[in-house]
Amino acid sequence: MPPFRACPRPLALNRRTALLGTLGLLALPAGPAGATAARPAHPPHPPDWPRTLQVPGGVARLSLGPAATRPVAQARQGNTDVPVLVVGDAIEWTAVVGIPLAAVPGDAHISVVQADGGGARQVPYTVAPKQYQEQHLKVSPRTVDLSPEDQARYERERDHQAQVMATFSEQPAGGALQSLRMQVPVPGRRSSSFGLRRVFNGQARNPHSGMDIAAATGTPIVAPLPGKVIDVGDYFFNGGTVWLDHGQGLLSMYCHLSSMDVRVGDVLKAGEAFCKVGATGRVTGPHLHWGVMLNRAMVDPALFVPA
Numbered sequence: 001m002p003p004f005r006a007c008p009r010p011l012a013l014n015r016r017t018a019l020l021g022t023l024g025l026l027a028l029p030a031g032p033a034g035a036t037a038a039r040p041a042h043p044p045h046p047p048d049w050p051r052t053l054q055v056p057g058g059v060a061r062l063s064l065g066p067a068a069t070r071p072v073a074q075a076r077q078g079n080t081d082v083p084v085l086v087v088g089d090a091i092e093w094t095a096v097v098g099i100p101l102a103a104v105p106g107d108a109h110i111s112v113v114q115a116d117g118g119g120a121r122q123v124p125y126t127v128a129p130k131q132y133q134e135q136h137l138k139v140s141p142r143t144v145d146l147s148p149e150d151q152a153r154y155e156r157e158r159d160h161q162a163q164v165m166a167t168f169s170e171q172p173a174g175g176a177l178q179s180l181r182m183q184v185p186v187p188g189r190r191s192s193s194f195g196l197r198r199v200f201n202g203q204a205r206n207p208h209s210g211m212d213i214a215a216a217t218g219t220p221i222v223a224p225l226p227g228k229v230i231d232v233g234d235y236f237f238n239g240g241t242v243w244l245d246h247g248q249g250l251l252s253m254y255c256h257l258s259s260m261d262v263r264v265g266d267v268l269k270a271g272e273a274f275c276k277v278g279a280t281g282r283v284t285g286p287h288l289h290w291g292v293m294l295n296r297a298m299v300d301p302a303l304f305v306p307a
C-alpha cells in the first residue's frame, strides 16, 4: 500500500507495530513523561466500538494511556471487584466499562493496576441520568405469581446464571479481541426497549436488560463476534437460552430459542449460525431476546451494532 493514502487504519497499525518494538527496547519508565515522548505524531486510534453512552445500561470507554503490557482494571459492583475489559496496545490502552442499569448517576471510577509495576490508580468517569420509560405487559399469570415449585426452580436457575455471568477469560477462544463491533444476530425489527421498567400484569419487575428482535420461529441466529459457548439451558423465564463468551467479560445471551444447535465448549466464528428463534419462556410471541454483558453488567446491545 502506498504511504499516506486515505487509509489511516492499516497505516496506523504499521506505525504502531514499529513503535511497539521501540517501546519494548526502551523499557519505558512508568512515568507519563517517557510515555508522551514515545507517542506517534498522529494520535493513536481508540477503539470505535462500542459507542460510548455514559448512562445506566451504557458503556464508558476510558483511556488508560501507554504501557508495555495490558493494565488490569476493575470496577466495584456491589461488594465485588469485577474485572474490566481492556483493549489496545502498548501505545494506548482503553478500558471498556459496562455501566449497570442500577448504577446511581454521578461520579464513578475504575481501579487500574499496571501489569509492569506501580500502585493502583483510579480513573474517574461520570454517569449521566437516563429516565427509562415504563412498559406494561400482559402475560400468563403463572409467570408472574410463581407457584412454590416454580419459585424454587427460578432461584436455582438464578444462582446458576450468576455463575455463568461471572465468566472471565483472558483470551477469547477465537484469538485476541480485535474489533468489538458486532453483527446483528438475526434480521428483523429491533425494539428500542432496553432499560424499560417493566410491569407484568400490574406488578413491577426487573427492567428489560436486552434488545428484542422480532423474527419467525425457526429463523437462524448467528454469533455476532467469535465466541465460545459457555451455557445451554432451558429456563423458566428465558426459555431456551445460550450464552457466548467473547473474552474479558464480554458475554452475550440469546433467549426464547426454539432450537439450540451447540454444546458448552463449542467455539463459533463470527456469523456462524448456532440456534434458532422461538417463543419459549415468558414471552408474548416469537422473538430473540439478545443480551450483551460487560463486567457483569447488562448493557444496551444497540451500542455494539451499526444503527
Ligand code: ZN
Binding pocket: 208, 210, 211, 212, 288, 289, 290
Ligand atoms: Zn426481551
